[in-house]
Amino acid sequence: MDAIATPGRTCPLHYHYGPEVFRQAPAAALRDLEVLYVVGGLYGNESALTEILRLFDAEQGRKRLVFNGDFHWFDVDPARFARVQQAVLAHTALRGNVETELADPDPQDDAGCGCAYPDWVGDAVVERSNRILRRLRGAVTPDQRAALSDLPMWLTAEVGDCRIGIVHGDAQSLAGWGFAQEHLREVDHREQVRDWFHRGGVDAFASSHTCLPVFQRLDLGTQRSPGWIFNNGAAGMPNFRGDPAGLITRIAVMPCEAKGSRASVIHKRLHVDALAIEADPAAVRQAFLAQWPAGTDAHASYFERIEGGPDYQPHQVIRQED
Template sequence: MADAPGRTCPLIYRTNARGLLTAPLVQAETLYVVGGLYGNHLSLASILALADAEVRAGLAVPTLVFNGDFNWFNAELRHFRSINETVLEHVAMQGNVELEIAQPSPGAGCGCAYPDWVDGGVVERSNRIMERLQGVAASAPDIRERLRRLPCQLRARVGDLRLGILHGDPDSVAGWGLALEAMPPAGECNDTIGTWFTDAEVDAFACTHTCVAYMQDFRIHDRHCLVVNNGSAGMANFRGDRRGLITRVSVSPPLVQPMYGTTLCGVHCDAVPVDWDMTAWDGWFGTRWPSGSPAARSYGKRIKEGPGHRLERANRSVSP
């Protein structure tokens, strides 16, 4: 099963924690980590508006980092171009979706490298969505080339905080090692996580690939470290709440009430909600992915009702 399209992990996806030592550096007073936009143009507009609001309030201009999977539902040429041209005005890196758009790997399918606990129907439908997206991208070779040149990892410095920005985990763009399901109980650590932090020489990892939001901290050699997964910027993250989430890392507190957050190295790390016109989004999505389509079957319920994930499961941070 691990070799089936959608479950395999191509060699081109392989990374390692020490690669973060030489990854491109982003320095900012405020950083938005925007993972899993999934082609939601309304969410993108709201995120840009959040950044503008900070500037109007006299705060530093936020640096937006799109850490992969900013494409997915935008499988038509006009919206494909619009999403990518806007995102690529900011800092961006590859997720598995961008890798499979830019340089498809034989047998990779969607490139999600889904683990065994993910239903086969979900995997197959993701492969079909990717095929449609690749067909659209074939008409935009200039965008594909720009996506191909994006890095797979970034490092950032916000105040005294050293941040490793990933899509999946330190070992793979599509890795599930930082999935909520892989985390030890709150307040505990394991050898893999400890080694990743030690090798990367960072205080925090920001990731997104698994699409399940959480924040958890660890004590590693008397250091306080943090993993924060924003889940999805372009889809619902919690039961009964249709909003997206971004990770805001800043020397100043957020203007809007975060869903949860903590401070690390004197820097604010918060899960900030992203709202948009849900009626307009339902209409846009339903026109392009009608009932019975792969995206409607896999994501329709989550988009309208939220996933089964609950907010109380996401905040796993323990005060240092």
């Protein structure tokens, strides 16, 4: 079967938007901010969620916490699912592919998990993700489904004098992989991303979806400051070998006082950090195994990463163009 038509590799038409949407004015709650947290890929990790909320509560100034999708995934226990959703929706949220597929009351399975996996992801991983999504549907109630359906696919925010497009995937699709660290290594692809910046009128994009963090700087020409892609990787899983912490993106007018920044840049006088979420690894492991013991799909796909982290290191996060 053609890979493009395979469930889990498909990007449905209703996932798409154009970069021009980011020219719209931010909602009042996302204007004139001093601190912005962007949390992608929580994956139902309650221990990480508790730590994120603790760090955010300690921040001073005009602040906003945005969950940019896939806050559900491992939380197949209905009570855990409900707690995660209630806590997330108390803040600002947009939907990732997980929430979009869960929101569909009559899924046809054409999209599978909605991940739109690229060809470097093996078929077995794709098939397991489709089955994880099907099992996760058993945790969601009609009211929860309706709340997820109401969430937007993208947002804009203003921190200092920086305009930020917030997405789950990339600048043209909810499940796009255009901000993946793998694609951003390609010179031709970075030309496309530059076009997205010009069409969207933003100074930076904050994303997730692709599971590995990258802060990519792009030259936008002599008339504009450089643009940045801030991809936090995953808030609810390890992002580096031997480091159990999740990551979020913190964008603020003042430096980060919390310990644990794994990567940091300054952009338009803003301090941007890949901020570590250091939840108790034993508690994370116990909660995961209670829902996904050995022999289950999520265990096969993710337990090795939860235990030891992916083959990736902090020095690989910040990318300057040659």
